[in-house]
Amino acid sequence: MTNKILVIDDTTVVRVKVREMLPPGNFEVLEAKDGLEGYHLILNEKVSLIMLDFILPKMSGWEVFQRIQAKSELKKIPLVIMSGRKEEITEKIPEPFEYFEFLNKPFDQRQLISAIKSAMAKATKKVRPEINTPGITPLPKESVSAKLVSIEGVLSAEIQALNEKIAKMQVEIYSLKKQLTQVVTFIKQKIK
Numbered sequence: 001m002t003n004k005i006l007v008i009d010d011t012t013v014v015r016v017k018v019r020e021m022l023p024p025g026n027f028e029v030l031e032a033k034d035g036l037e038g039y040h041l042i043l044n045e046k047v048s049l050i051m052l053d054f055i056l057p058k059m060s061g062w063e064v065f066q067r068i069q070a071k072s073e074l075k076k077i078p079l080v081i082m083s084g085r086k087e088e089i090t091e092k093i094p095e096p097f098e099y100f101e102f103l104n105k106p107f108d109q110r111q112l113i114s115a116i117k118s119a120m121a122k123a124t125k126k127v128r129p130e131i132n133t134p135g136i137t138p139l140p141k142e143s144v145s146a147k148l149v150s151i152e153g154v155l156s157a158e159i160q161a162l163n164e165k166i167a168k169m170q171v172e173i174y175s176l177k178k179q180l181t182q183v184v185t186f187i188k189q190k191i192k
Contacts, residue, residue: 097122
């Protein structure tokens with residue numbers, strides 16, 4: 001089963017970046033360019049995780065957050081709030097953030113995965129009555145955790161491969177410098 005992740009951000013680059021950072025085939029990424037469109041998708045799709053920018057047109061991230069918190073069936077969906085300025089969020093919601101994870105922009109793949117894991121953990125800790133609501137499917141913790149662990153393994157392997165390539169390139173650079181020095185020395189001798 002594919003898990004739907006909703007990315008609500010007015011910046012196309014952020015939406016594309018999240019899509020590219022998630023493993024293909026494991027997640028279906030839904031995109032919304034403003035808060036109103038995002039809130040409608042939350043209500044009409046079986047969303048497993050919400051990634052919400054705090055500053056949005058039409059309906060702010062703060063308004064979307066308030067509407068999510070007002071509905072018990074929506075509160076159980078793991079939530080990651082994104083912003084380039086954490087103080088915008090702490091003005092409205094004091095730390096520690098109990099019901100969502102904060103992701104500072106810009107972010108890398110490791111930070112994204114960590115935020116998703118943390119949001120899932122926070123969503124499972126919420127005290128709430130279990131409600132069987134059609135259209136709302138919380139992200140199964142064990143399914144995503146296993147996928148995220150496998151992503152971390154892939155990342156480690158990629159980093160190791162890149163380090164090996166760097167080492168080979170450094171050897172080649174040293175060899176080229178040595179050859180260049182020999183050529184320069186040869187040319188200087190011929191000029192004399």
